[in-house]
Amino acid sequence: MLKKFYAQDTCFYNSMGVYSFEDRCEITKAAGYDATYLSVWDGRRWPEVHKLKTVKERYDLDVAGVYIVLNLALGAKSEANTGIYQMLKVIPEGSTVELAIKTVGSLDPSSRVGDDIVVDWLQEALVIAQHRNVRILIYSHYTHWSEKHDDALRICERINHPNLGIVFCGYHWFAADGENLAGTLKRSMPYLKQVNLSGARKSPLGWGGSATIETLDLGEMDNFALVALLNRLGYEGYLGWQGWGEGGDVFAKLERSLAALKSMTARAIQNPHWASYIDHA
Numbered sequence: 001m002l003k004k005f006y007a008q009d010t011c012f013y014n015s016m017g018v019y020s021f022e023d024r025c026e027i028t029k030a031a032g033y034d035a036t037y038l039s040v041w042d043g044r045r046w047p048e049v050h051k052l053k054t055v056k057e058r059y060d061l062d063v064a065g066v067y068i069v070l071n072l073a074l075g076a077k078s079e080a081n082t083g084i085y086q087m088l089k090v091i092p093e094g095s096t097v098e099l100a101i102k103t104v105g106s107l108d109p110s111s112r113v114g115d116d117i118v119v120d121w122l123q124e125a126l127v128i129a130q131h132r133n134v135r136i137l138i139y140s141h142y143t144h145w146s147e148k149h150d151d152a153l154r155i156c157e158r159i160n161h162p163n164l165g166i167v168f169c170g171y172h173w174f175a176a177d178g179e180n181l182a183g184t185l186k187r188s189m190p191y192l193k194q195v196n197l198s199g200a201r202k203s204p205l206g207w208g209g210s211a212t213i214e215t216l217d218l219g220e221m222d223n224f225a226l227v228a229l230l231n232r233l234g235y236e237g238y239l240g241w242q243g244w245g246e247g248g249d250v251f252a253k254l255e256r257s258l259a260a261l262k263s264m265t266a267r268a269i270q271n272p273h274w275a276s277y278i279d280h281a
Helices: 021-030 043-059 079-090 112-131 149-159 170-176 181-188 223-233 250-270
Strands: 005-007 035-041 062-071 096-102 135-139 164-169 192-197 202-207 239-241
Touching (some): 005 062, 005 250, 021 035, 021 250, 062 079, 079 112, 096 192, 135 149, 164 170
Parallel strands (some): 005 239, 062 096, 192 239
């Protein structure tokens, strides 16, 4: 049963600037969420996770996850990538790290040529993660090497490590694939530890020319059907809003998305048969 909600901090990034970490936490709490989130982006910025040590005490918020990018184009030994190992050594024990895997050049999105490189890097990272009870979840991201959830699942099945899992990213599934949702989620369930959703519609004006990112009360993507399917499959983790670049009055948009999340969750529990069409879509 879905109980806790978080907001990715990407909704605080806009064309005019970025809200401070302190403001992000205060606003997230005031809007009614259970947990915050920190995007570190690059391994060279690993010291930023020290901010997380006092989040519970200062803001009465849990930390749902820390987002960072492994950039294969820079080489496994680059500071941007080895810094992630350092981050794993100092991040609060029990944390969740959401890892997007990026590349440019000859290694295309979803290319199996990158599998061995990713597996070797993750195996070293997982030694640290297991020692500190940290989860590493592969974050599927449109245009990245880990573009589709099947890419994350392929790596998880190959390594089969208890500290390795998957984030289901509703927007990136919709933008990169948008097909066979039920099959994707059913295959992912053994490794699915976190979910984020976005309102979205197919549009060349969207991110990367594929789809928009919106609040959860907008868009053509049927997020209620997705939540109902997750509930039927027994998913019990966090459910979050991913509002990258939404801009505007972020507090109002956080409130609207949380209200939508709570409404969808309640309806999925009260009427579990609603939107069952998605089980076969």
